[in-house]
Amino acid sequence: MRYGMVIDLDRCVGCNACTVACKAENGTPPGIFWQRMLLTERGRYPFARLEATPLPCMHCEEAACVKVCPTGASSKRKDGLVLIDADKCIGCRYCMVACPYGARSFNSGARPYYPGKGLTPYEKVRYQEHPAGKVEKCTLCSQRVDKKEEPACVATCIAKARFFGDLDDPNSEVSQLIARKGGYQLLPEKGTKPQVYYVGGGKRRWIRRELAKASSAAQVSLS
Amino acid sequence: MDTQRTGQGILSGSSLALLILFAAGVLLWLVLGAATGLGETTAFGLYVAAFFALMAAGAGLLIFSALPDTLGFSALQPLSGKANLLALACLVGGGLFILADVGSPLTLWRMLTGPNVSSPFVWDLLFFAAAFVLGAAFLPVSLQKREAKGLSWVLSLICLALLVVEGSIVATVWSNPLFVAGFVVTGLLAGGALLLWLAPTDSPPELIRPLCTTLASLIAAWLFFSLLDPLTALFLGATEVGETARLILAGPYSPLFYVQILILGVLPLVQFARKKEAGLTYGQGVAAGLVLLGVFVDKYIVLVPRQMNPAIAFPSTPFTAGPAYAATVAEWSLTIALLALVGLLYTLAARTMIREVPAAAQLPFEQRRVA
Numbered sequence: 243m244r245y246g247m248v249i250d251l252d253r254c255v256g257c258n259a260c261t262v263a264c265k266a267e268n269g270t271p272p273g274i275f276w277q278r279m280l281l282t283e284r285g286r287y288p289f290a291r292l293e294a295t296p297l298p299c300m301h302c303e304e305a306a307c308v309k310v311c312p313t314g315a316s317s318k319r320k321d322g323l324v325l326i327d328a329d330k331c332i333g334c335r336y337c338m339v340a341c342p343y344g345a346r347s348f349n350s351g352a353r354p355y356y357p358g359k360g361l362t363p364y365e366k367v368r369y370q371e372h373p374a375g376k377v378e379k380c381t382l383c384s385q386r387v388d389k390k391e392e393p394a395c396v397a398t399c400i401a402k403a404r405f406f407g408d409l410d411d412p413n414s415e416v417s418q419l420i421a422r423k424g425g426y427q428l429l430p431e432k433g434t435k436p437q438v439y440y441v442g443g444g445k446r447r448w449i450r451r452e453l454a455k456a457s458s459a460a461q462v463s464l465s
Numbered sequence: 466m467d468t469q470r471t472g473q474g475i476l477s478g479s480s481l482a483l484l485i486l487f488a489a490g491v492l493l494w495l496v497l498g499a500a501t502g503l504g505e506t507t508a509f510g511l512y513v514a515a516f517f518a519l520m521a522a523g524a525g526l527l528i529f530s531a532l533p534d535t536l537g538f539s540a541l542q543p544l545s546g547k548a549n550l551l552a553l554a555c556l557v558g559g560g561l562f563i564l565a566d567v568g569s570p571l572t573l574w575r576m577l578t579g580p581n582v583s584s585p586f587v588w589d590l591l592f593f594a595a596a597f598v599l600g601a602a603f604l605p606v607s608l609q610k611r612e613a614k615g616l617s618w619v620l621s622l623i624c625l626a627l628l629v630v631e632g633s634i635v636a637t638v639w640s641n642p643l644f645v646a647g648f649v650v651t652g653l654l655a656g657g658a659l660l661l662w663l664a665p666t667d668s669p670p671e672l673i674r675p676l677c678t679t680l681a682s683l684i685a686a687w688l689f690f691s692l693l694d695p696l697t698a699l700f701l702g703a704t705e706v707g708e709t710a711r712l713i714l715a716g717p718y719s720p721l722f723y724v725q726i727l728i729l730g731v732l733p734l735v736q737f738a739r740k741k742e743a744g745l746t747y748g749q750g751v752a753a754g755l756v757l758l759g760v761f762v763d764k765y766i767v768l769v770p771r772q773m774n775p776a777i778a779f780p781s782t783p784f785t786a787g788p789a790y791a792a793t794v795a796e797w798s799l800t801i802a803l804l805a806l807v808g809l810l811y812t813l814a815a816r817t818m819i820r821e822v823p824a825a826a827q828l829p830f831e832q833r834r835v836a
């Protein structure tokens with residue numbers, strides 16, 4: 243069993259429904275996005291267009307974050323999910339430096355969505371899941387996966403651009419898509435073997451440069 | 466520069482000054498909110514830069530202190546004990562900076578009790594601990610000017626490994642393996658420069674001349690590593706690396722790069738490369754000071770996010786055109802306090818453990834000069 247995801251860039255319309263679904267499911271504070279959207283302007287007027295590339299954590303097989311984490315707070319489950327044990331995390335952020343995809347965020351403290359109004363009752367409850375001084379990231383909705391449900395972004399996607407399943411099973415939808423449509427990973431040269439594959443989108447080679455420039459959560463999110 | 470002429474009175478005066486500086490710095494830090502590193506929005510701040518600078522100095526000094534045994538550089542023997550003591554003080558200071566960075570002993574405890582051996586951070590801690598223990602074991606040997614070839618080789622190799630591990634941590638950040646070589650060179654530079662400061666003013670040329678030549682060669686190597694990367698990257702054209710190189714050489718932060726080239730490179734190189742018949746000069750002492758300042762600046766600008774390289778987008782700080790981090794007054798006051806503590810620890814330990822003997826008399830008989 244090796245969970246993974248396929249994102250069809252030809253189908254993705256960049257609506258950010260996945261980003262919002264992730265926020266609703268996981269209750270992340272302002273400025274922290276477990277699912278980010280890289281929006282890039284391509285071409286010149288009058289042929290300019292906006293290309294959207296959804297960026298979750300890649301749940302890498304050779305996860306750079308897991309290797310460098312000094313306390314073992316970042317670890318890989320048997321089913322392939324890379325998770326963070328907040329109790330063990332000391333907030334050193336070495337994992338953030340090591341992750342080539344900028345998938346991780348540091349939570350420096352509970353901030354309200356409505357500045358000056360304090361935390362709402364919803365925020366008070368949800369922020370208990372987001373302790374300050376720790377690093378956090380996409381869990382592929384492990385709480386849903388454990389109940390045999392799809393991650394929230396996959397369940398929400400209005401364009402049916404995201405697919406979730408077992409990469410070890412050649413008959414799964416994800417394996418079939420990768421085989422049929424030539425699935426590729428981002429930054430393969432980093433040797434991290436991402437478990438999130440992309441199809442379509444003209445194999446976005448420019449993405450390396452864009453990722454290096456905009457690996458912060460704020461840059462590539464809804465902001 | 467240490468000198469016999471300073472005498473015990475000034476030594477205790479300097480201890481008092483260092484104690485006041487330490488106390489004032491800590492007090493100001495507490496008043497300003499006792500900022501720790503990991504609680505801040507930006508990781509890898511001033512504390513980590515100071516930690517790396519002290520690790521470089523400590524490891525470099527220990528390598529120099531073992532040189533009489535490892536490479537037979539006997540002229541260094543009289544300084545070996547002092548170098549060893551100062552190295553241990555630097556390592557203690559480095560440990561305190563790590564404590565200041567992680568913010569609480571509990572956090573440090575977590576790191577020590579649940580180590581992930583694939584993490585370079587853990588290797589850094591292991592080599593740091595090993596360097597400290599071996600350095601302490603070497604202290605009686607260096608103070609009593611005894612011979613301990615095996616121990617001195619193991620100590621030197623562990624210190625070298627410490628510098629390599631720390632260089633590899635930064636190499637990950639910059640995706641540039643040259644940083645490993647850069648860290649080894651700056652470690653030896655910091656150690657050599659401090660050694661010059663420890664040398665009495667009436668040190669014989671047999672000690673000062675090879676030391677200055679070594680420092681000049683190390684600076685040349687540092688210049689080579691520092692210039693090689695941006696200059697070769699320039700030829701890579703419109704690539705990310707090429708763009709980074711152009712930003713380093715001609716971007717808004719290039720003044721930092723050139724200042725560093727000047728204070729850690731050109732100026733001390735000119736001073737150390739000059740042929741001198743006499744012993745230690747004022748100019749050489751100043752050049753050693755520039756080297757130490759340069760090593761600190763080097764650690765600061767390679768570690769602190771985008772101080773130097775705006776093309777590197779660091780996590781947790783939005784990509785902007787300007788530096789994402791500037792150390793606060795609280796951070797500076799604790800840094801100055803802990804650096805003063807290193808000086809204080811050394812002066813107190815040196816006072817109790819080192820018996821001053823005229824420099825010329827400390828040389829092996831055949832190397833002594835008739836005045």
Ligand code: SF4
Nearest residue numbers: 299300301302307341
């Ligand atoms: S994308 Fe980054 S955070 Fe996610 S598993 Fe890979 S290296 Fe770790």
Ligand code: SF4
Nearest residue numbers: 311331332334335337
């Ligand atoms: S911030 Fe937390 S998860 Fe990341 S490397 Fe440090 S301890 Fe591990």
